[in-house]
Amino acid sequence: MDAVFETFKLRAEAVSAEVHRFPHKKEALDFVLSYLNGAGVSAAPQSYAVWASCPFLEGMDREKISAGMPGLVFDVNREVSAVAKVGISQLDWAIANTGTLVQDAAPVDQRLVSTLPSIHIALVRSDRLVPDLPSLLAKIRPERTNYISFITGPSRTADIERVLTIGVHGPEKLVIVFFDLSSDELESVN
Amino acid sequence: METKFRESIAKAVHDPNLTGALGRFSEAYRTSRQKAYEGYDFEALRTQIAQRKSYAAAHLDELAELFTRSAEARGTKVFRTNDPAKVREYILNLARANGVKSVVKSKSMASEEIHLNQHLEAAGIEVGETDLGEWIIQLAGQTPSHMVMPAIHMTKEEVATIFNEQVEEGQKPDIPKLVKFARGKLRTKFLKAEMGITGANIAVAETGTIVIVTNEGNARLVTTLPKIHVAIVGIEKLMEKFDDVVPVLTALPKSATAQLLTSYVSMISGPVPNTDGTPKQLHIILMDNRRTEMSQDPKFKQAMQCIRCASCLNVCPVFRLVGGHVFGKVYTGGIGTILTAWFDALKAADDIQSLCIQCGNCTEVCPGKIDIPGLILELRRRLAVEKGQPLVQKAIFSVVNNRKLFHTMLRAAYVMQKPVQKGSFIRHLPFFLSDMTEFRSLPAIAEAPLRDTIKKIKQPACEEKIAFYAGCLIDFAYPEMGESLVKIMNKAGIEVLFPEGQTCCGAPARYSGAYETAAQNASDNINALLAKDVSYVVSACPTCTVTLKHDFISTFESLGQTDAVPRARQLADKVIDFSSLVKKLVDAGRLQFKEGQKLGKITYHDSCHLKRTLHASQEPRELLTKAGYEITEMFEADMCCGMGGSYSLKLPEISAPILERKLVNIKKTGAPLVVMDCPGCVMQIRGGLDKQNSGIQGQHVEVQHTVQRLVDQLK
Numbered sequence: 001m002d003a004v005f006e007t008f009k010l011r012a013e014a015v016s017a018e019v020h021r022f023p024h025k026k027e028a029l030d031f032v033l034s035y036l037n038g039a040g041v042s043a044a045p046q047s048y049a050v051w052a053s054c055p056f057l058e059g060m061d062r063e064k065i066s067a068g069m070p071g072l073v074f075d076v077n078r079e080v081s082a083v084a085k086v087g088i089s090q091l092d093w094a095i096a097n098t099g100t101l102v103q104d105a106a107p108v109d110q111r112l113v114s115t116l117p118s119i120h121i122a123l124v125r126s127d128r129l130v131p132d133l134p135s136l137l138a139k140i141r142p143e144r145t146n147y148i149s150f151i152t153g154p155s156r157t158a159d160i161e162r163v164l165t166i167g168v169h170g171p172e173k174l175v176i177v178f179f180d181l182s183s184d185e186l187e188s189v190n
Numbered sequence: 191m192e193t194k195f196r197e198s199i200a201k202a203v204h205d206p207n208l209t210g211a212l213g214r215f216s217e218a219y220r221t222s223r224q225k226a227y228e229g230y231d232f233e234a235l236r237t238q239i240a241q242r243k244s245y246a247a248a249h250l251d252e253l254a255e256l257f258t259r260s261a262e263a264r265g266t267k268v269f270r271t272n273d274p275a276k277v278r279e280y281i282l283n284l285a286r287a288n289g290v291k292s293v294v295k296s297k298s299m300a301s302e303e304i305h306l307n308q309h310l311e312a313a314g315i316e317v318g319e320t321d322l323g324e325w326i327i328q329l330a331g332q333t334p335s336h337m338v339m340p341a342i343h344m345t346k347e348e349v350a351t352i353f354n355e356q357v358e359e360g361q362k363p364d365i366p367k368l369v370k371f372a373r374g375k376l377r378t379k380f381l382k383a384e385m386g387i388t389g390a391n392i393a394v395a396e397t398g399t400i401v402i403v404t405n406e407g408n409a410r411l412v413t414t415l416p417k418i419h420v421a422i423v424g425i426e427k428l429m430e431k432f433d434d435v436v437p438v439l440t441a442l443p444k445s446a447t448a449q450l451l452t453s454y455v456s457m458i459s460g461p462v463p464n465t466d467g468t469p470k471q472l473h474i475i476l477m478d479n480r481r482t483e484m485s486q487d488p489k490f491k492q493a494m495q496c497i498r499c500a501s502c503l504n505v506c507p508v509f510r511l512v513g514g515h516v517f518g519k520v521y522t523g524g525i526g527t528i529l530t531a532w533f534d535a536l537k538a539a540d541d542i543q544s545l546c547i548q549c550g551n552c553t554e555v556c557p558g559k560i561d562i563p564g565l566i567l568e569l570r571r572r573l574a575v576e577k578g579q580p581l582v583q584k585a586i587f588s589v590v591n592n593r594k595l596f597h598t599m600l601r602a603a604y605v606m607q608k609p610v611q612k613g614s615f616i617r618h619l620p621f622f623l624s625d626m627t628e629f630r631s632l633p634a635i636a637e638a639p640l641r642d643t644i645k646k647i648k649q650p651a652c653e654e655k656i657a658f659y660a661g662c663l664i665d666f667a668y669p670e671m672g673e674s675l676v677k678i679m680n681k682a683g684i685e686v687l688f689p690e691g692q693t694c695c696g697a698p699a700r701y702s703g704a705y706e707t708a709a710q711n712a713s714d715n716i717n718a719l720l721a722k723d724v725s726y727v728v729s730a731c732p733t734c735t736v737t738l739k740h741d742f743i744s745t746f747e748s749l750g751q752t753d754a755v756p757r758a759r760q761l762a763d764k765v766i767d768f769s770s771l772v773k774k775l776v777d778a779g780r781l782q783f784k785e786g787q788k789l790g791k792i793t794y795h796d797s798c799h800l801k802r803t804l805h806a807s808q809e810p811r812e813l814l815t816k817a818g819y820e821i822t823e824m825f826e827a828d829m830c831c832g833m834g835g836s837y838s839l840k841l842p843e844i845s846a847p848i849l850e851r852k853l854v855n856i857k858k859t860g861a862p863l864v865v866m867d868c869p870g871c872v873m874q875i876r877g878g879l880d881k882q883n884s885g886i887q888g889q890h891v892e893v894q895h896t897v898q899r900l901v902d903q904l905k
Contacts, residue, residue, distance in 0.1 A: 170407025
């Protein structure tokens with residue numbers, strides 16, 4: 001597991017993503033909130049943070065969280081996403097040897113928060129890390145969802161003079177936050 | 191060749207921005223591609239892709255039906271047509287019915303192929319390309335110069351100027367700022383568009399899924415924000431199973447841009463909710479435009495295995511010089527030439543097919559295992575059949591094939607060349623022939639051809655006999671190479687026969703599409719070379735070797751002359767190139783090198799046919815090292831020298847700059863000697879160096895065939 005995680009980290013960092021890992025959801029949440037603080041999130045256009053609904057938030061008091069973090073919005077729509085600085089969502093899978101995240105992105109809020117804002121924070125369960133593309137494609141089936149997204153690093157282009165430039169249409173920053181689940185938690189989600 | 195075409199070549203090779211950007215990219219590409227494939231078995235991967243794509247090509251109808259059923263079951267509307275006009279009409283009607291005023295597009299070669307933008311714009315609909323490169327060329331009113339990197343021919347200064355003129359004043363040539371500016375401007379377009387148009391990289395029949403690969407993230411926005419999504423999919427993208435995605439998705443980013451995976455991959459299998467909760471209208475257009483016809487052609491069905499990675503462009507010594515605009519059409523480079531001939535018209539490929547120098551670089555990297563140079567030759571053949579051979583060409587071949595006449599003429603030339611000859615070179619030719627010696631000197635015609643001098647060599651009577659196939663260059667210009675070969679074989683106890691009936695190998699005819707002539711050459715040579723029982727037929731010219739070993743068979747097959755094939759195979763089994771034969775003899779202990787020789791530093795140039803068709807690149811290196819030479823490898827040792835047989839005569843404006851790069855790489859090694867196995871390469875490189883040396887002061891480098899360097903080092 002750790003070797004696989006190290007491979008993921010190496011590959012994801014090689015494509016300019018930031019990778020963190022926390023032993024519990026609590027620490028992951030604290031990290032996200034302090035990151036939003038540091039990024040200057042506030043209740044003003046171009047400064048909002050939008051958090052798409054996800055299993056990570058289940059059982060958490062969203063009102064309390066947003067009360068402590070002005071500008072953080074859980075009710076995601078097109079308009080607020082278009083003026084948000086940070087988008088947060090949970091991704092379903094991670095592929096180690098390419099540093100890729102994968103999700104069922106059929107619900108539109110999942111795509112809005114990961115395309116429009118300039119920073120995307122991606123939460124992912126550590127136990128959902130697989131070694132490579134074939135092992136991932138054995139786990140997902142397009143019959144189950146109409147939109148599957150693969151994300152590998154931030155948006156990039158090299159269309160002018162082959163110079164790599166980060167952040168053309170999608171996020172210019174991708175912050176990946178792995179969180180471990182305890183065996184009890186794992187049992188309840190699986 | 192059209193004058194316009196020649197002018198566009200001249201313009202391209204003299205455009206430092208274009209050649210600079212493309213050259214740098216292609217030089218870096220080989221290494222970065224290799225790195226991306228580290229840990230992967232590329233041969234196994236591409237075999238898998240070729241198998242699955244060729245299966246799909248053979249079952250197009252079935253897969254298109256399956257795709258339609260699977261997708262429609264999920265609420266997608268599928269429209270299938272062979273006619274580009276119907277594709278445009280469908281989209282236009284859809285736009286009108288839904289009151290669409292503004293469309294955003296992510297990159298789609300299929301839409302470029304049918305000139306969709308112009309049609310939508312003519313109907314008053316605003317079309318915004320959102321891929322940065324595509325947007326730039328849309329603003330500039332140009333076509334893409336590269337399948338994956340459409341604006342690679344432009345500098346940041348040019349991009350800034352276009353933005354200033356077409357969008358908003360005040361943009362500076364600063365790449366991150368230009369990108370940010372584009373992000374802002376295009377964001378507004380994304381948010382207001384009512385329709386999004388994409389292409390697709392794979393279409394999975396069993397699940398009705400389209401797979402879209404991008405780096406910028408524009409396809410995600412195009413498929414998310416507008417309420418209508420139209421995907422235009424060329425039916426060559428169809429694959430049977432979801433599992434087929436694995437090999438293509440593994441290879442495509444590595445071959446295209448040397449990435450392990452692109453930033454984004456989207457797999458869409460049906461309509462998803464819009465941002466206002468309504469279901470999206472999803473339309474998938476399966477476009478044929480002669481693809482079915484192509485898949486039914488016994489030769490060209492192979493082209494259906496293309497995954498549109500453009501790696502054939504990236505490794506092409508010609509493309510890196512001329513870029514995409516010379517091709518004048520939407521699809522460019524090697525595969526683009528083939529696609530143009532089909533999707534446009536065979537005639538449309540008439541000029542551009544001549545750009546291929548047949549070096550074979552692309553066959554080594556193609557993830558679809560397509561024999562691109564082979565297919566381009568087939569185009570050449572069909573074009574020659576259609577319009578007939580040019581008269582001058584016919585006249586030349588009739589002389590070349592008549593050895594006696596050719597002889598007489600060359601001897602006459604030998605006498606005539608005296609006034610222009612300087613040592614062993616012709617540096618300037620008079621009048622209309624001057625182009626031929628503008629960038630390199632030509633070798634002087636030998637006083638006596640090998641076919642005469644070889645008779646004077648006293649050979650020991652040996653039990654084992656081999657036949658020597660000289661080829662034109664060794665026979666008439668470099669007989670000393672042949673004489674050395676005889677000496678070496680004699681040392682191994684082998685007698686060398688020179689079958690008098692041998693004639694031109696037919697490569698020039700074949701490479702010009704004149705297959706009938708090539709077939710006559712093949713028959714004559716087979717008769718001459720199989721007349722006596724010999725253990726091998728050896729040649730010291732890799733192009734001739736390939737012709738004898740592979741092309742005779744394929745020429746007969748192309749012409750349907752199947753009766754001739756068995757004898758061609760019989761010959762093929764005996765044919766071997768010089769270095770591979772010597773290596774065998776050394777390994778068997780029949781030839782021994784002198785001990786303890788220290789012969790100094792050299793560099794080795796791989797000839798295209800030897801390395802890529804005959805797969806002999808280690809053999810000559812090993813022999814030269816055993817002889818006592820120390821090899822310093824040059825950059826791109828296996829890149830073509832620009833000779834390509836008659837290519838250097840037909841397109842000297844391309845041959846010259848390719849040679850120039852080769853000379854720079856040779857000189858950078860600091861070696862005083864460059865060795866190679868092909869007399870054609872010797873002619874090109876020696877001629878190029880002579881031209882440089884005869885002008886301004888140059889570092890002196892000697893050019894030699896391997897045979898010349900081994901002859902004195904063997905016991």
